[in-house]
Amino acid sequence: MINLFEKFDQASADLLASQRRAGIELPAVVRADDGFLPADIDSPWRTLGHFDEGRPGLYFDHLPVPRYWRVIGDQYQAGVYHQSRKQANIEYWHQDNRRIVKAVQWLDTAGGYQWVDHYNHWGYRFAQTIYDHGQAVLRKYFAGDGHQYAFRNLLNGFLILDDRDQCYCFSTATDFWRFYLERQRYDLDRVLYNTLNQSYQVSLSLAGAGADTLFWHEPLTGEVPGNMRYLMTAATRTKHIVFQHYRDWHQRAVQLSSDNVDFHYLGMIYPERRQNLGRARALIVTNSDQLEQLQTIVTVLPKVHFDIAVLMAMSAKLLAFGEHDNVTIYPNISLSRLEALFGDDDILLDINYGDEVLDTVRRAFEQDMLILGFDSTIHQDQYVALQNTFSKGAGQSLVHRIQQALTDPAVINEMVQKQRLEAGMVTPDDYRRVFELLTK
Structure with missing residues (x-):
């Protein structure tokens, strides 16, 4: 199996x-x-590459570049420059201050991709994707010693593998996968x-x-x-x-x-990192100052403390909320301080427009935080109970739900259990029972 x-x-x-x-x-x-x-x-590309898995990842400013070119970056992004022209974007593995290179996107004069170099956990360039007029067309694979051992046509799936001094040709990706699993x-x-x-x-x-x-x-x-x-x-x-x-x-x-x-x-056995303590503390994580109904929520719930965390500089609009006695704002928050807030707060408000920040909803779910938001703002609705998703503009309804939750710790824990049920939380016994049926 x-x-x-x-x-x-x-x-x-x-x-x-x-x-x-x-x-x-x-x-x-x-x-x-x-x-x-x-x-x-x-994976085939891990096995066939024969990498030294004791090496560290490639730190962004250790990327090899031509003489007189510069690598410039911060916690979130980096680039390769020649004089004033940007030659490549550098994608990090995670935004966690380690700044380990995952991919380098080399640019043409119009700003489109020419090719992308893919790096692995041990700092090797293990693959390269070639682009033609904005479309990925070819991918090459490299071993730990730098030699190319595979070539794949991304348009038709044709793949050539040179391994163990023998050349193999596969007309489809399916053929290659069957070959690898059997080998x-x-x-x-x-x-x-x-x-x-x-x-x-x-x-x-x-x-x-x-x-x-x-x-x-x-x-x-x-x-x-x-x-x-x-x-x-x-x-x-x-x-x-x-x-x-x-x-x-x-x-x-x-x-x-x-x-x-x-x-x-059969749902999932999710990790449970802590219990919800029913504290009147709510967390908002955002890189946008477009927050649905925030003024209403903060004003009508003076006994609830709101932590508003932003990974970058905070706009004047958000900074103004710091004038409320029940609001603490965290511009340019550190990852360690943000992690502490996930332990301090028992409610997450997913009310920000724009992209989700650092998988916030999933992290809150694992912390047993009660998650609420609007149908126009929620980023991962599979972790949010339907009864905690409100129509755009229905700030008073969301406020009433928070007031209900905070009447007693038993009430908020009942809401959290409903949230976990709708997300598909099951027990190890449930899991083993269904697997027995699948393996008869």
Whole structure:
């Protein structure tokens, strides 16, 4: 049995972590390796590269550049310059002050990409993507000693691999993936996958009997996807479809019927870092001064203390809120101080327009904070209970909800439990029970 992931995103990480919290230890292979996979996750580009995994990552100002060129950067971003012209953007792995290079985007005279160099956790340039008129067309892969060992056409999937003094040609990515899994001698009797893209195609292509499982974490906003419908109507290796989205399962379960697959629900075993203490303290994390109904919320709730944290300089509009006795503002907040606020506050208000900052909603969810916001501002609605999502402009409704929550610690904890239920929180026993069904 094996986990085959398209990419190691939050959904894949949660699926793997849930298995392990339930005591289920299975190998995991990831197709799209960004160079920073966890140590126990396999990918072809990690195995075939033969990297020295004891080396540190590449610090941004150690990037090799031509003589007289400069590398300039701060905590959030960096660039390569020749005189006044910017030659490349430098993308960091994380915005955590370590400034480790993940990618260098080399620019043409119009500011578009010419190519992108991809770096890994140990500071190696392990891949390079070539662009043509703004479209990624080719990707080269490099080993730890610098030699190129693979070449991939991103338009048609054709791949050439030079390994162990032997050359292999694959007409599709699926062919390459099947080759790699079989060469590594993975047990392919039961493949667990969570997308209907490449990993789905690999499952369909495997020879021999098998009982594969699709874990479906994406919301169903319309009809059942065509590839899922195919699994329901055709006899394939996929025998089980597991829904991980709580709301979809309860809305769709009665409509699902198939002679070829069975259906189950299994959420995630999320980490619980602390308990909600029912304190009248609310956190807002934003890089925008566009905050829905903030004036109303702060004014009507004088007994609630509001911490407003910004990773960069704060606008005069936000600074003015510091005049309220129940507001503390944190311009240019340090990551350590922000982490402390996640422990000090028991409510998160996701009311800022613009991009989410540092995965705030997920971090608050793991801290058992009660999360509230508006349908126009919430960034990750899967972690927010429907009853805590309000229409734009309904500031008084959100205020009333906070007042209800703070009447008693038992009330806010009941709301948090509802929030976790709708996010798909399950127990290790739940997990093991469903896995027994999948492996019969």
